[in-house]
Amino acid sequence: xxxxxxxxxxxxxxxxxxxxxxxxxxxxxxxxxxxxxxxxxxxxxxxxxxxxxxxxxxxxxxxxxxxxxxxxxxxxxxxxxxxxxxxxxxxxxxxxxxxxxxxxxxxxxxxxxxxxxxxxxxxxxxxxxxxxxxxxxxxxxxxxxxxxxxxxxxxxxxxxxxxxxxxxxxxxxxxxxxxxxxxxxxxxxxxxxxxxxxxxxxxxxxxxxxxxxxxxxxxxxxxxxxxxxxxxxxxxxxxxxxxxxxxxxxxxxxxxxxxxxxxxxxxxxxxxxxxxxxxxxxxxxxxxxxxxxxxxxxxxxxxxxxxxxxxxxxxxxxxxxxxxxxxxxxxxxxxxxxxxxxxxxxxxxxxxxxxxxxxxxxxxxxxxxxxxxxxxxxxxxxxxxxxxxxxxxxxxxxxxxxxxxxxxxxxxxxxxxxxxxxxxxxxxxxxxxxxxxxxxxxxxxxxxxxxxxxxxxxxxxxxxxxxxxxxxxxxxxxxxxxxxxxxxxxxxxxxxxxxxxxxxxxxxxxxxxxxxxxxxxxxxxxxxxxxxxxxxxxxxxxxxxxxxxxxxxxxxxxxxxxxxxxxxxxxxxxxxxxxxxxxxxxxxxxxxxxxxxxxxxxxxxxxxxxxxxxxxxxxxxxxxxxxxxxxxxxxxxxxxxxxxxxxxxxxxxxxxxx
Amino acid sequence: xxxxxxxxxxxxxxxxxxxxxxxxxxxxxxxxxxxxxxxxxxxxxxxxxxxxxxxxxxxxxxxxxxxxxxxxxxxxxxxxxxxxxxxxxxxxxxxxxxxxxxxxxxxxxxxxxxxxxxxxxxxxxxxxxxxxxxxxxxxxxxxxxxxxxxxxxxxxxx
Numbered sequence: 001x002x003x004x005x006x007x008x009x010x011x012x013x014x015x016x017x018x019x020x021x022x023x024x025x026x027x028x029x030x031x032x033x034x035x036x037x038x039x040x041x042x043x044x045x046x047x048x049x050x051x052x053x054x055x056x057x058x059x060x061x062x063x064x065x066x067x068x069x070x071x072x073x074x075x076x077x078x079x080x081x082x083x084x085x086x087x088x089x090x091x092x093x094x095x096x097x098x099x100x101x102x103x104x105x106x107x108x109x110x111x112x113x114x115x116x117x118x119x120x121x122x123x124x125x126x127x128x129x130x131x132x133x134x135x136x137x138x139x140x141x142x143x144x145x146x147x148x149x150x151x152x153x154x155x156x157x158x159x160x161x162x163x164x165x166x167x168x169x170x171x172x173x174x175x176x177x178x179x180x181x182x183x184x185x186x187x188x189x190x191x192x193x194x195x196x197x198x199x200x201x202x203x204x205x206x207x208x209x210x211x212x213x214x215x216x217x218x219x220x221x222x223x224x225x226x227x228x229x230x231x232x233x234x235x236x237x238x239x240x241x242x243x244x245x246x247x248x249x250x251x252x253x254x255x256x257x258x259x260x261x262x263x264x265x266x267x268x269x270x271x272x273x274x275x276x277x278x279x280x281x282x283x284x285x286x287x288x289x290x291x292x293x294x295x296x297x298x299x300x301x302x303x304x305x306x307x308x309x310x311x312x313x314x315x316x317x318x319x320x321x322x323x324x325x326x327x328x329x330x331x332x333x334x335x336x337x338x339x340x341x342x343x344x345x346x347x348x349x350x351x352x353x354x355x356x357x358x359x360x361x362x363x364x365x366x367x368x369x370x371x372x373x374x375x376x377x378x379x380x381x382x383x384x385x386x387x388x389x390x391x392x393x394x395x396x397x398x399x400x401x402x403x404x405x406x407x408x409x410x411x412x413x414x415x416x417x418x419x420x421x422x423x424x425x426x427x428x429x430x431x432x433x434x435x436x437x438x439x440x441x442x443x444x445x446x447x448x449x450x451x452x453x454x455x456x457x458x459x460x461x462x463x464x465x466x467x468x469x470x471x472x473x474x475x476x477x478x479x480x481x482x483x484x485x486x487x488x489x490x491x492x493x494x495x496x497x498x499x500x501x502x503x504x505x506x507x508x509x510x511x512x513x514x515x516x517x518x519x520x521x522x523x524x525x526x527x528x529x530x531x532x533x534x535x536x537x538x539x540x541x542x543x544x545x546x547x548x549x550x551x552x553x554x555x556x557x558x559x560x561x562x563x564x565x566x567x568x569x570x571x572x573x574x575x576x577x578x579x580x581x582x583x584x585x586x587x588x589x590x591x592x593x594x595x596x597x598x599x600x601x602x603x604x605x606x607x608x609x610x611x612x613x614x615x616x617x618x619x620x621x622x623x624x625x626x627x628x629x630x631x632x633x634x635x636x637x638x639x640x641x642x643x644x645x646x647x648x649x650x651x652x653x654x655x656x657x658x
Numbered sequence: 659x660x661x662x663x664x665x666x667x668x669x670x671x672x673x674x675x676x677x678x679x680x681x682x683x684x685x686x687x688x689x690x691x692x693x694x695x696x697x698x699x700x701x702x703x704x705x706x707x708x709x710x711x712x713x714x715x716x717x718x719x720x721x722x723x724x725x726x727x728x729x730x731x732x733x734x735x736x737x738x739x740x741x742x743x744x745x746x747x748x749x750x751x752x753x754x755x756x757x758x759x760x761x762x763x764x765x766x767x768x769x770x771x772x773x774x775x776x777x778x779x780x781x782x783x784x785x786x787x788x789x790x791x792x793x794x795x796x797x798x799x800x801x802x803x804x805x806x807x808x809x810x811x812x813x814x815x816x
Binding site for chain 1: 757
């Protein structure tokens with residue numbers, strides 16, 4: 001609203017605008033009504049005056065009439081009296097008496113008229129009373145002239161004429177008085193009639209003026225109505241229309257009345273609508289941003305994503321879907337699975353979709369299909385999409401291709417199956433091996449024992465009957481059987497080393513070495529051996545098996561230093577890989593050719609002739625097997641006739657185990 | 659010192675083994691007190707005096723030598739039967755077998771065997787082992803008192 005300096009007119013306009021409608025209405029009604037009311041009142045007043053003037057005029061006429069009648073009566077009475085007196089005729093007397101008898105009545109009516117309207121006809125009661133007196137005096141005078149009852153006798157004319165002259169004079173006086181009164185009454189009547197005419201004229205004038213003012217008031221009221229109500233209402237209506245159309249509002253002059261309040265409300269509504277529009281616009285933009293974000297996520301997802309309506313028609317698909325089927329989303333929209341898949345596959349998919357809709361829950365399933373020229377496997381989740389009322393309106397599916405994973409899984413399964421097969425085979429082989437070693441242990445040893453036993457019995461019972469050669473043969477049979485027994489036993493021990501379960505504990509190698517050395521020395525032949533035993537670690541191992549390995553190594557050292565005058569056997573350890581230690585047994589014995597170093601650890605492999613050093617050749621094989629089972633390795637360094645060193649690595653015991 | 663020599667039951671399916679063992683026992687004059695059965699079934703029949711053995715004198719043998727691998731009922735089953743029979747439970751049983759298998763050892767001791775001896779391949783060793791067993795169980799060892807009157811008679815007989 002423009003700010004203009006306050007002007008009187010504007011201030012008035014503002015006052016008018018601020019006035020409540022009720023008062024405005026009152027003003028609009030009163031303004032044309034007021035001149036009309038004034039006019040009506042004036043007219044009434046004027047009318048009353050007119051009536052009064054007319055009535056006064058009428059009475060003046062009546063007074064004139066009565067005065068006329070009185071004069072007539074007087075004239076008749078005098079004429080009768082005069083006639084009788086002059087002629088003596090009874091008719092004149094009769095005329096006199098008649099007139100005389102009417103006179104009081106006429107006089108009384110005049111009195112009454114005057115008394116009822118004093119002053120109005122211009123004749124006062126005093127004047128009438130004066131007239132009364134004069135009339136009575138005249139009547140008495142007449143009465144005195146005329147004898148009361150002397151019918152038929154002539155009157156004394158001589159005596160009567162002077163009296164008649166007097167009465168005529170009296171009558172003239174009366175006539176003049178009446179004429180005066182009549183003249184006054186006529187004056188009054190004329191004055192009243194002029195008054196009435198003036199009043200009538202005024203009335204006409206007033207009516208015209210009243211009408212004119214009324215008309216002006218109407219126009220003013222109309223103008224006020226237009227400016228104060230109608231125009232403003234029209235502007236408000238236009239504003240409301242703009243509001244309804246969402247167009248910008250026209251300028252509304254503020255006012256405090258109801259229309260002004262209406263304008264304010266419209267402005268408020270407009271502000272509210274604009275705010276709502278802005279927030280709606282923002283929400284719309286947010287929604288669009290969110291939607292495009294979601295679309296981007298959907299499109300860049302490597303999974304196949306689609307949305308189908310209740311009839312199974314595609315509503316939305318992502319880019320992966322488009323690429324998979326080689327069609328754009330516009331082409332796909334409205335299609336069903338029957339358009340993309342073979343009939344049976346489409347029917348299956350539709351069944352799954354219906355299950356999702358009917359069950360109103362998500363399902364996870366594996367789907368296979370011939371898509372894009374090859375069979376593909378998908379891991380899919382399908383779930384219903386609800387409307388705001390929670391009623392399912394669509395099915396959404398997200399599928400991730402797991403063909404390769406599936407193939408890998410299948411190949412893993414195949415591998416697993418193969419592995420299980422191998423395991424079963426291994427178990428079977430193991431069982432066979434077990435059966436075999438049991439059989440070796442029991443069944444093979446029995447005949448061996450028999451051979452040895454009966455050879456011994458033969459020697460015992462028949463030795464004297466045999467020659468030397470025969471006895472040597474028998475001895476050889478016995479030795480051979482014994483040797484075979486040893487081999488079998490060694491083989492069984494070796495086999496057991498590979499089969500028995502490891503019971504790992506923390507084992508102090510030093511303590512074990514002490515035990516083993518004691519055992520070997522006790523076993524020994526009292527040879528001179530220098531034992532050099534360096535600090536040895538604590539390892540994580542099966543005590544019994546480690547003891548066996550150490551025993552084999554130490555025994556070997558003792559055995560192969562047998563030819564030395566002074567044997568030196570050293571045991572020690574040094575760090576290996578992290579968590580591992582290398583334990584060695586070194587001797588100054590016959591040594592070996594490094595060319596055959598690998599053969600040393602083979603089963604029944606020997607680098608020396610049986611008659612040179614006894615043994616089956618199983619010891620180092622056992623050592624290697626034991627160490628391998630502990631996750632370690634074995635090797636040997638040696639020089640022919642320069643001693644040998646045998647190494648084995650073992651896992652160190654953790655501190656908690658030590 | 660009274661040297662009571664009582665009967666020994668040997669369950670052994672292999673005649674060679676039986677002969678070798680008997681020969682070893684014969685060296686110490688124990689052979690004539692040995693009753694030999696060829697399988698587990700017969701061993702139980704002997705111990706329970708059933709079938710062919712119904713007529714043998716009452717009383718448990720001083721020792722039962724049990725081979726493990728036998729036809730019909732094997733040694734471990736015989737051992738279980740003996741150790742679960744109140745009348746036989748206290749009788750000493752020595753397993754004399756070719757098997758060094760750990761599981762056989764474990765099972766035998768679990769079932770309550772009194773000794774487990776692996777037959778040595780060498781005849782001299784075999785003779786020595788059998789001698790020691792025979793002397794110890796049949797002569798040195800004091801057997802449990804007989805539980806029944808018949809057993810008491812048996813204990814008195816020399």
